[in-house]
Amino acid sequence: MKKNILIIGAGGVAQVAAVKAAMHNDVLGDINIASRTIEKCQAIIAGILDRKGLKRPGLIAAHALDAMDIEATKALILRTKSQIVLNAGSAFLNMSVLRACVETGAAYIDTAIHEDPSKVCETPPWYGNYEWTHRDECERKGITAVLGAGFDPGVVNAYAALAAQHYFDRIDSIDIIDVNAGSHGRYFATNFDPEINFREFTGTVWSWQRSQWTANAMFEVSRTDDLPVVGTHKTYLTGHDEIHSLSANLGVPDIRFWMGFGEHYINVFTVLKNLGLLSEKPVVTAEGQEIVPLKVVKAVLPDPASLAPDYSGKTFIGNLIKGHRGGAAAEMLIYNICDHEETFAETGSQAISYTAGVPAVAAAMLIAKGEWDCHHMANIEELPPVPFLDLLEVMGLPTRLRDGAGDRSYADEELPARKTARLGAS
Template sequence: MGKRNILLLGAGGVSHVAAHKLAQNNDLFGDIYLASRSLENCEQILESIERKKNYKNTSKKIQIRQIDALNIPEMVKLMKDLKISITVNLVSVFCNMSILEACIETGSAYIDTAIHEEPNKVCEDPPWYANYEWKRKDRCQDKCITAILGAGFDPGVVNAYVAYAKRHFFDDIDTIDIMDVNAGNHGRYFSTNFDPEINFREFVKVWTWIDRQWVCKPIHSEKKVYDFPVVGKQTIYLTGHDEIHSLSKNIDANSIRFWMGFSDHYINCFNVLKNIGLLSEKPVRTAEGVEVVPLKVVKACLPDPKTLAPYYRGKTCIGDLIVGTKDGHRKEFLIYSVCDHRFCYEEVESQAISYTAGTPVIAAAILIAKGDWDVKKMVNVEELVPDPYLDLLKDMGISTETMTI
């Protein structure tokens, strides 16, 4: 069997990193394509790859195509014409179902980094995967389609961390606290690190898994200070997040929570925007009769996350604090990764938030291409053997550290 052709969809900050990682590993694939609605954005990514001299095989360049990822017939035609057998979805989460449908129809493996959302629905009832992706599980299995859901960092690597800890360090797990802090500074007054529209839609209400049931709490109503490796003491807030929705089903644990770090300044800006209605996804009409969506206006006013990279300094720390038992004794264990913004920019002209999301998804694609993760069914990352994933990530720039507390 020849090497498999791969299609990378999207040309944002995470796709920028993913394309660099594909270039660095282009000997492992057949033809590599980058597709987006914006050919200009694709061209900018390819220019960056050339600047950094990141093609492993310099005679085998990434090719670009223009595509509307919501148009299923157009997607199917493109994938058939290019003989695509692995598709990496890094466009808006609003497109997940159309891309997955195209993969099921053409036989391509599918990888994404976040749960599907509908533009007019925010924070639906949990578990979120059951609303969309998991409804296609039987069809994927019937057609032997490998579909790996949530294969970025969180979700993704943090799910692999749980599987790794369960496999090597615990007999039973009581609590899982996933913690994500960005201790970097980009110098702008206010910005999100990835798509503002998707970012703010997360912060409507908190769905969390406590004592084996779903609990809904107000956003930013619970916080604590945790002393992280390398980046030190950081304030983190209980937040709803994608990975809880699969881990609650696939991992036998009493409580699973997600915590994200925010500065006081971020919280103040967020509260002002929220309290005056600018984070609403519902259309409003201006005095001039123009219909606008407030959240989209805020997105248009904020910096494009890609533009933050040259100015970022500092580090991120993301990991899982897991409490359980081993050989009859209580065990508290931290498994985590630290990433440096400046290192990321020097390697791929990106900041660490995009780097930690874009690198793992290509690691997953490599494992599919090699056969290790080509499981011919739909899975979340914690259902897969984590060791080859974490080993490969170390070679690709994301190392894993562990400590018993």
């Protein structure tokens, strides 16, 4: 059993994580929130206390921290006696925070693959370039490190594991579809850190097809699906974190990620990119000042957290899985619908942050209870999916299933007996 959680970050995802951790402090113990700007942490705590959001009386505290400073992070982990560390900040921090956890013995959780600020859309596999280089050390030292515990990556990985273990005799393809059918009313904004958001889309799109990495340009390949609740949407083939672990761990020959974009977003994005304003490389102005164009764009765009009060509509995220079951071709859609206004009422954040923050806290609770305290490094699909999805049902992210038997709630489902699917064409 592990107790006391340190949440690193003070953006929208960290806010959701803190609110949910407070609701479950009987399991998680002390809650500490750390960021370079302590005032943001204090504001999150004030909101929780105003809502009387602690399940039981307990410690919730704010700290100033530069999480790139490994020694400072180690000192804070030890000072707060935190046995679980959730990196809900930038993906640039992963390796520093992981190192601090390895050296203090704390369990580590993140929600996305590490990124090197100087590189964009690196050649796959990204996990193999960063986190996975520390797998042997985690195993040797018994460190629990759970990678990609948001929604995508995260819950969609658990959906894939659920399908492989209970519903398919053979899986041939997994198409992960992410659509934000909501509206924030701004001329242009990103739903999470603009720097991270744009970096996903300015380089080569990598997907896993025919058991090999396949390169495409952004917005080159699209599909249209009639999706539950949100209706018909066009989505585009996009490179994404979970493809890197699922392709290695499940052996499915075709794994693709599709994200919805409106024409307005594509037009503005294209102009910014063509003007060079999404570059991460420094330029020198006529006045001799060195600036990074992407950071300037980030500075002038709305803070993603500020979008929450005006957001309406819903999100759809799910896996369309095809393969064989009982000797016949089979298809299943495993998905979640999340409502922006409902998540704002509960946590003060919009659904994009909610869908990333809630699963990370569920992972922390499973580590605290011992069910996911695996004492090695693991991606979500390598851990038992059922306790994770069961917990999400009661934490605000219910799962639904759609196949030949109809559209139904996962909570009402009697799972077929566990099996191990053959993966890919025979």
